[in-house]
Amino acid sequence: MAQSDNTTFNKVIRRLKRPLMLTWAGLIAERLVRAFWPLWSVVIAVCAALMLGLHDLAPVEIVWTLAIVSGLAALGFAVHGARRFAWPSRDEAIRRMDGVLPGHPLATIADRQAIGGGDTGSQALWRAHIARMEARAAGAKAVDPDLRLSRRDPFGLRYVALLALVVAVLFGSAWRAGTVSQMAPGSGAALASGPTWEGWIEPPAYTDLPSLYLNDQDGAFSAPEGSLVTLRFYGEVGALSMTETVSGRTEDIPPATDIEQSFEIAQDGTLRIDGPGGEEWTITALPDAPPEASISEGLEVTFDGQMSQPFAASDDHGVAGGTATFELALDEVDRRHGLTAEPDAREPIVLDLPLPITGDRADFTETLIENLSEHPWAHLPVRLTLNVRDERDQAGQSEPMVMDLPARRFFDPMAASVIEQRRDLLWAKSNARRVSQMLRAVSHNPEDGLFKSETAYLKLRVILRRLETFIDHDSLTDETQDELAQALWDLAVLLEDGDIGDALERMRAAQERLSEAMRNGASEEEIARLMQELRDATQDYLRQKSQMAQREGDQTDEPDWGQSENMQTLTDQDLQDMMDRIQELMEQGRFAEAQQALEEFQQMMENLRVTEGQQGQGGDNPGQQAMEGLAETLRDQQGLSDEAFRDLQEQFNPGAQAGESQGNEGRSGGQGQGQQHSQQGQGQQQGQGQQQGQGQQQGQQPGQGQGNQSAEGQQGNGAGALSERQEALRRELERQRQGLPNVGGEAGEDAREALDRAGRAMEGAEEALRGDDLPEAIDRQAEAMDALRDGMRSLGEALAENSQSQPGQGLAQSQTPGQFGEQDPLGRSQRGLAGDQGEFTAREDVYRRAGELLDEIRRRSGDTARPEVELDYLRRLLDRF
Numbered sequence: 001m002a003q004s005d006n007t008t009f010n011k012v013i014r015r016l017k018r019p020l021m022l023t024w025a026g027l028i029a030e031r032l033v034r035a036f037w038p039l040w041s042v043v044i045a046v047c048a049a050l051m052l053g054l055h056d057l058a059p060v061e062i063v064w065t066l067a068i069v070s071g072l073a074a075l076g077f078a079v080h081g082a083r084r085f086a087w088p089s090r091d092e093a094i095r096r097m098d099g100v101l102p103g104h105p106l107a108t109i110a111d112r113q114a115i116g117g118g119d120t121g122s123q124a125l126w127r128a129h130i131a132r133m134e135a136r137a138a139g140a141k142a143v144d145p146d147l148r149l150s151r152r153d154p155f156g157l158r159y160v161a162l163l164a165l166v167v168a169v170l171f172g173s174a175w176r177a178g179t180v181s182q183m184a185p186g187s188g189a190a191l192a193s194g195p196t197w198e199g200w201i202e203p204p205a206y207t208d209l210p211s212l213y214l215n216d217q218d219g220a221f222s223a224p225e226g227s228l229v230t231l232r233f234y235g236e237v238g239a240l241s242m243t244e245t246v247s248g249r250t251e252d253i254p255p256a257t258d259i260e261q262s263f264e265i266a267q268d269g270t271l272r273i274d275g276p277g278g279e280e281w282t283i284t285a286l287p288d289a290p291p292e293a294s295i296s297e298g299l300e301v302t303f304d305g306q307m308s309q310p311f312a313a314s315d316d317h318g319v320a321g322g323t324a325t326f327e328l329a330l331d332e333v334d335r336r337h338g339l340t341a342e343p344d345a346r347e348p349i350v351l352d353l354p355l356p357i358t359g360d361r362a363d364f365t366e367t368l369i370e371n372l373s374e375h376p377w378a379h380l381p382v383r384l385t386l387n388v389r390d391e392r393d394q395a396g397q398s399e400p401m402v403m404d405l406p407a408r409r410f411f412d413p414m415a416a417s418v419i420e421q422r423r424d425l426l427w428a429k430s431n432a433r434r435v436s437q438m439l440r441a442v443s444h445n446p447e448d449g450l451f452k453s454e455t456a457y458l459k460l461r462v463i464l465r466r467l468e469t470f471i472d473h474d475s476l477t478d479e480t481q482d483e484l485a486q487a488l489w490d491l492a493v494l495l496e497d498g499d500i501g502d503a504l505e506r507m508r509a510a511q512e513r514l515s516e517a518m519r520n521g522a523s524e525e526e527i528a529r530l531m532q533e534l535r536d537a538t539q540d541y542l543r544q545k546s547q548m549a550q551r552e553g554d555q556t557d558e559p560d561w562g563q564s565e566n567m568q569t570l571t572d573q574d575l576q577d578m579m580d581r582i583q584e585l586m587e588q589g590r591f592a593e594a595q596q597a598l599e600e601f602q603q604m605m606e607n608l609r610v611t612e613g614q615q616g617q618g619g620d621n622p623g624q625q626a627m628e629g630l631a632e633t634l635r636d637q638q639g640l641s642d643e644a645f646r647d648l649q650e651q652f653n654p655g656a657q658a659g660e661s662q663g664n665e666g667r668s669g670g671q672g673q674g675q676q677h678s679q680q681g682q683g684q685q686q687g688q689g690q691q692q693g694q695g696q697q698q699g700q701q702p703g704q705g706q707g708n709q710s711a712e713g714q715q716g717n718g719a720g721a722l723s724e725r726q727e728a729l730r731r732e733l734e735r736q737r738q739g740l741p742n743v744g745g746e747a748g749e750d751a752r753e754a755l756d757r758a759g760r761a762m763e764g765a766e767e768a769l770r771g772d773d774l775p776e777a778i779d780r781q782a783e784a785m786d787a788l789r790d791g792m793r794s795l796g797e798a799l800a801e802n803s804q805s806q807p808g809q810g811l812a813q814s815q816t817p818g819q820f821g822e823q824d825p826l827g828r829s830q831r832g833l834a835g836d837q838g839e840f841t842a843r844e845d846v847y848r849r850a851g852e853l854l855d856e857i858r859r860r861s862g863d864t865a866r867p868e869v870e871l872d873y874l875r876r877l878l879d880r881f
Contacts (some may be wrong), residue, residue: 009110019142024093026145042074048164051172053167105133196236201229206391222284227506231261245269246283260863291315291396293386301528303346305373305408315390318361320719322388332381338424338431354862357875362387369859376426378407411516414450417442422488432471463487507537511602533582538598622741630737634788641781648774723769730762747798754791758784
């Protein structure tokens with residue numbers, strides 16, 4: 001500063017003495033940090049390592065090597081820092097503080113007026129300027145030092161050293177740092193203090209027990225088997241020695257005077273240190289008991305064959321894993337029929353046991369969930385054994401339990417026969433000839449009503465041809481055996497569940513399956529499932545009959561009960577009460593009464609007949625026309641699919657199609673006689689005349705309205721003809737989809753989406769037929785039929801909703817709103833036709849479904865072969881729910 005003897009400047013500086021001193025101290029700190037940060041980083045790192053006892057874990061040579069390197073580094077950084085450090089002066093502190101003030105007032109006050117000293121006005125101006133600078137300098141404050149080292153330490157090494165010191169303070173000890181001086185045998189400090197020792201006992205990690213400091217232990221204590229004992233001797237080599245009997249070692253025993261000893265506790269015994277300050281301990285080895293497992297009662301099997309087997313497992317330190325093994329109990333098998341042959345060798349079924357995701361695994365109960373319905377041992381006696389292991393790989397095993405392998409049960413007679421022959425085929429390849437003969441015998445007269453659809457019968461014939469071909473050529477391998485078994489399983493499921501579009505047939509099939517289940521002593525879960533299926537089928541049937549009556553202008557308010565003399569109105573609640581009564585009797589175990597009530601219900605539904613209305617009055621209704629057109633398209637698609645399957649059969653068995661077609665016609669005729677007269681009339685009318693009227697009303701172009709007729713009348717002689725008919729049928733469906741009545745709501749959108757899916761499936765079937773890929777074409781045609789059914793169902797619901805919102809719009813022109821009164825021909829509220837979910841929708845057991853989902857999540861979470869991402873997601877679901 002110029003003119004440091006300036007009176008005004010000195011006066012200002014005296015007033016700023018405190019902030020000036022703080023600024024000067026900040027400069028000192030700033031230069032010390034910048035010059036010596038490498039030094040104190042090394043010192044902090046070394047202190048952290050000593051407090052954590054890292055020198056006790058490393059050999060002496062490495063410890064002293066690192067000590068020398070650290071010392072040299074500290075010395076070098078100290079010299080480098082001393083050279084860079086410069087003690088700040090008073091003027092530097094003033095300049096630092098003045099540099100942050102606006103206008104640099106301290107420098108201005110220290111200046112002297114250079115010109116105009118003799119001018120009174122100039123001097124007055126200068127004094128005013130100085131006074132203003134004094135006022136500004138009075139507000140000066142201490143300047144914070146700049147301690148940032150990011151440019152000098154880009155990797156943050158100082159923070160790493162500081163973090164290590166914090167960890168050492170929390171988890172280490174300052175006393176352990178003093179032991180570094182004793183690591184040199186014969187050193188002056190060690191000789192002065194005499195020989196000493198230190199030891200630790202570390203239990204196995206899976207026990208979650210803390211380490212023991214041997215110096216603090218009394219004469220007797222216990223430790224788990226497998227605990228690691230570590231001893232260190234300090235001082236003169238040979239002054240201390242160790243003797244122990246707890247490790248059980250007999251070979252490779254190091255000298256007792258080694259300065260470092262390490263061994264594991266394997267048995268009860270003693271540990272003694274001989275020499276100055278020596279001690280002796282009696283150690284009890286706590287054995288690690290093997291894990292235990294047991295099979296609990298309460299096996300549950302769902303209707304689809306998924307088993308839920310509870311089990312319990314325990315271990316003193318936690319179960320690490322386990323498996324469930326199912327072995328065929330050959331001595332318990334009833335060796336009759338197809339089981340008389342010697343079985344093919346098969347590996348036992350081994351499933352991973354689910355373990356608790358959270359919580360303690362020392363003692364727990366879990367449930368093994370798996371579906372083994374398709375296994376060759378389904379329903380055969382097996383021995384279930386649980387095997388568990390702990391972290392020491394000790395194994396525990398449960399008592400074997402003999403049980404029938406849980407699997408799905410089939411109540412349809414034909415499906416049960418197919419499953420039995422599938423079991424015999426998988427039992428032994430030598431049964432192949434017998435299986436072929438049995439399947440031919442049970443399917444000899446298909447017209448007896450054994451098959452619910454022509455597709456099922458044709459599939460069975462294809463399977464038979466393939467099986468007999470393999471038998472004749474002696475080429476039945478494991479792969480072909482499994483392939484045929486899968487085909488038989490799919491056929492049995494089709495026979496059991498069916499693909500019946502007609503509501504009445506589906507209701508009859510549900511009644512028959514429920515009756516068969518009661519006769520065969522089915523489980524409560526299976527009976528509940530079949531009862532729910534009967535409820536659904538009955539509601540669909542009643543809805544179909546009610547909609548038919550409304551479409552055709554039926555004027556009758558009461559149903560005709562055949563043999564009933566007194567005409568009554570049957571309501572939904574009456575039917576619900578009847579089915580509730582049947583279920584109640586079954587739950588009480590009164591199966592004879594339940595069977596009788598079911599037969600009465602079945603007879604009642606068979607006698608139910610809705611009076612036919614006028615045949616054609618609904619032709620002017622766009623909604624009815626759309627439904628009739630879609631029904632015709634569905635029938636044409638079914639016929640086209642059947643022909644494609646016949647062509648597929650012809651590829652495997654040339655010349656056999658004609659004979660089988662005759663049997664199919666006879667069977668179809670037998671089944672057709674059981675249909676309602678109303679359905680026959682409706683189908684004839686739709687097939688003969690309504691399509692033409694529909695096409696004219698909706699403005700179809702020439703050539704567009706012939707899709708159904710061509711699909712019904714042409715007789716193709718190959719995949720090319722079938723593909724052309726499939727294309728015509730797809731175009732007809734597209735025309736029908738574009739001409740749908742303008743119905744809104746969610747049901748209307750679902751109908752359009754379902755018909756769009758049907759169109760895409762038909763397009764896929766068309767491409768497969770052009771490529772002569774008949775199996776793929778049949779699959780796509782099945783998808784198209786399912787989508788058509790969904791579309792018709794959604795369209796019916798949408799029309800019903802539209803009828804409710806606009807009274808009279810959904811009726812035929814000859815009808816008027818309210819023509820049926822408050823009830824339909826079955827005594828149900830007309831409002832129900834508009835989608836009264838409380839009246840028509842079957843009630844679902846929500847809690848049962850939730851339990852099934854939770855069991856499935858548990859089963860998947862126990863499958864260790866799944867990706868880790870999926871397992872983490874499943875664990876989060878279990879934690880949440």
